[in-house]
Amino acid sequence: METGEVLVIDLFAGPGGLGEGVSSVADGDGNKPFRIGVSVEKEPSAHKTLTTRAFYRKIKVLDGGLEDYFNYVRGKLTRDEIFELYPQQAQEAIYETLEEPRALGEDNDLIHSRIRELIITHQGPKVVIGGPPCQAYSLAGRSRNAGIKDYKAEDDHRNFLYKEYLKVLSIVQPDVFVMENVRGILSAKLNGNVMFPQILQDLRDPGLVTEVRGVAKYRVFSLVVEANDPSDPQYPDSSDFLIRSENYGVPQARHRVILLGVRQDIAHVPDTIHPMKQAVTxxxxxxxxxxxxxxxxxxxxxxxxxxxxxxxxxxxxxxxxxxxxxxxxxxxxxxxxxxxxxxxxxxxxxxxxxxPAHLEDWYLASHPGCVLNHATxxxxxxxxxxxxxxxxxxxxxxxxxxxxxxxxxxxxxxxxxxxxxxxxxxxxxxxxxxxxxxxxxxxxxxxxxxxxxxxxxxxxxTVREAARLQTFPDNYLFEGNRTQQYVQVGNAVPPYLAQQIGNIVMKLLE
Ligand SMILES: C[S@@+](CC[C@H](N)C(=O)[O-])C[C@H]1O[C@@H](n2cnc3c(N)ncnc32)[C@H](O)[C@@H]1O
Known part of the structure; x- marks a missing residue:
């Protein structure tokens, strides 16, 4: 990692929508400041997709790299063959995704020690991204659980995965974090209490929950409602965190909660993302x-x-x-x-x-000359x-x-x-x-x-059509069987939206 680069730690990475958007951000000189250091994902097919994408990012800048990648996605080279052609990049990609699918909460020794290794050698800013899934937040999860006899939300460890996120914040103390979640996080209840204010409080002061002393505190911003006066106790209101993707150039009414945490010693107030006039159909x-x-x-x-x-x-x-x-x-x-x-x-x-022009370049850049994952x-x-x-x-x-x-x-x-x-x-x-x-x-x-x-x-x-609605570039390959590919696409943050968030983070860190 070069000095000045922003180290990105991607948790609960899914197929890598957030990581894709953030790592594609370019400054005025065309330099791409964000480098993903590690992506943590426990589901094997999503993990394989992440590794392939990490590998793609590393070889696309090399002579013949793009062509070889296209040969892989067209089935002319096997995974083993292309990894053999670029052994160093393959090793780096495998390292980036922790060699295997890993679960936060279960494989913490390995995950945390790898993260520590990365931050010790890194000089520049650090960013943690990712969205811990939670049964209690998602409306579908809630109705599924309602059918389980004696289900107790407070005993379901999946309701507390955000604490794994807090542990990583305590270790990294990043300049900025981006946390994405479903809309249900705003209204989810545990023991009759709405969870969101507590989650927000915990994110502002992660050390208090993880019991690690001296951990940095955070101010948490909305990406869509301007903080005219961030000390205003009314800012931000819970609903300010809801992003309606269709207002930001994404052809999909995807409404997600996205929190932008900025370490308290950083005085700048982040910008908000700008809505586009025309919805994309x-x-x-x-x-x-x-x-x-x-x-x-x-x-x-x-x-x-x-x-x-x-x-x-x-x-x-x-x-x-x-x-x-x-x-x-x-x-x-x-x-x-x-x-x-x-x-x-x-x-x-x-x-x-x-x-529309803003998406044409986005989908079609470095086009593989074929259509991937397009089968009915x-x-x-x-x-x-x-x-x-x-x-x-x-x-x-x-x-x-x-x-x-x-x-x-x-x-x-x-x-x-x-x-x-x-x-x-x-x-x-x-x-x-x-x-x-x-x-x-x-x-x-x-x-x-x-x-x-x-x-x-x-x-x-098809998976490709769903991927277009999610704004994945056409050269993004989803690994696994078709069912797994659909799950990956459905779980992701739209990369085009993530890029806009990445732009704001870049500006903030300048
Ligand atoms: C909503 S998706 C994340 C989407 C991703 N942020 C993106 O931008 O594409 C959540 C992911 O977390 C993964 N996951 C769930 N529990 C996990 C755990 N304990 N450790 C690591 N990954 C986990 C799931 O397999 C799923 O792929």
Whole structure:
């Protein structure tokens, strides 16, 4: 690590969205000040993704490095082969991700000693980033736990992972920390008490919790509401920490709590990130990706069968839609199946690109010349018609995905209580003309909430499409099987948002 560089310690790193954004920040001379020293992640596939990305960052600046990386992602070189070509960089990448998946709280001896090693030899500023997951915060986690007999939130160690974050703060005493979490952290309760004020207090004074003496204290700022007078006891209000990603150039309504901690001896007050006037739509960022057909699950997947099924569906759909929309508008949709669609494609299409300028460079820089992680799932034939209906309805209604009550009886799934209100939103099309709804890890379970807006493709989004909505660059490879890839993408901080946060941190440290 060179003097003056900012050492980044990335905890609960997932596939590395925060790290990607921060490490891509460049100063006026094009230098990139942030260097990730360590990324800690316990889930094996996300860990593998992190290692691959760390390796990519190290070899892309070398002669032939990018080309070799592209050969790896295209499957022309195996992981072992490319690691053998760049043994030093491979070793450094493996070291950066602690050789193996590691869990904070379980592998602390190793994790803490590695962090100590890094900070002893580092001269410049230090930053800790990451978001400790918590069952009690996430609304999904809360409802899952409510179904567990004798579940006691106070006994669930997963509710206290943020204390692992505090331990690392106590060791590193970074100049700045960035902590991301779900919105539920603002309202989560433990023993009837709202947890957030205590969490905030603990972050301001981590030494008090970790019982380490002399640990630096922090002021915690919002990244979206200006601190005109940070000593104002009203600042920041809990809600000031909520960032609505869609206001900051991300094509997705992802609302996350992000806290910016600044060590008390640093007098500067950080800037806030600037909202963009225009929201980015789903179509703008997905329309240039190769169209694909869905697969057929629970039966042999044969292309002709898919085309025949979609052909049959087209007739039904037309009839149904004409009972709800003006006939001319339905005719214009042309629901006939596209022939010869594949289930996966790595070929960059020649479709027109309508990506807004700020994201075009971001997605396409150092492009691998192929499309990664772009393969569809299989769907049951009954769902093909529902997906096509949902997508067509959304288009004809100007961007409103149909609710359960909008489905004709013949499309209602076999749920006894389909009409009861429980399934109001069982299927959701990501409307072409709006930003997407939050991409969550639930996308790994089924694609019902993430239906592609094109009624002719009858499918849910691919990992690459979800990655575009999360603003991962096109050359970002997600390792693991498809389910694991979806989880990784759904868990991440949008790197484009993270870069804006990184810009603020850079300015603060100048
Ligand atoms: C919300 S994701 C983090 C996303 C990440 N900050 C990003 O920017 O992409 C949380 C991650 O923490 C990991 N995790 C959970 N418990 C952990 C632990 N005890 N130690 C390390 N990682 C953990 C999960 O596997 C998950 O990948």
């Amino acid at each position: 789903v179509e703008q960022v997905l329309s240039d990706l190769p169209p694909l057909r869905s697969g057929l699950s629970k039966q042999k997947d044969i292309q002709k069968d898919w085309e025949n099924q979609v052909q049959i569906n087209a007739k039904k759909l037309e009839r149904i839609l004409k009972t709800r929309f003006e006939s001319g508008a339905v005719d214009k949709l042309n629901l006939e199946p596209m022939l010869d669609l594949e289930r996966q494609s790595s070929l960059v299409s020649e479709l027109e690109r309508i990506i 799932r299989g769907h049951m034939t009954s769902d093909l018609l529902r997906y096509a209906f949902s997508a067509a309805f959304t288009k004809l209604s100007g961007g409103t995905s149909p609710k359960a009550r909008d489905y004709p009886l013949e499309l209602a799934p076999d749920h006894e209580n389909w009409d009861s209100g429980v399934h109001v939103d069982r299927f959701r099309t990501q409307a072409a003309n709006k930003c997407a709804t939050t991409v969550t890890s639930h996308i790994s379970k089924d694609g019902h909430y993430f239906i592609h807006y094109d009624p002719k493709q009858c499918r849910s989004l």
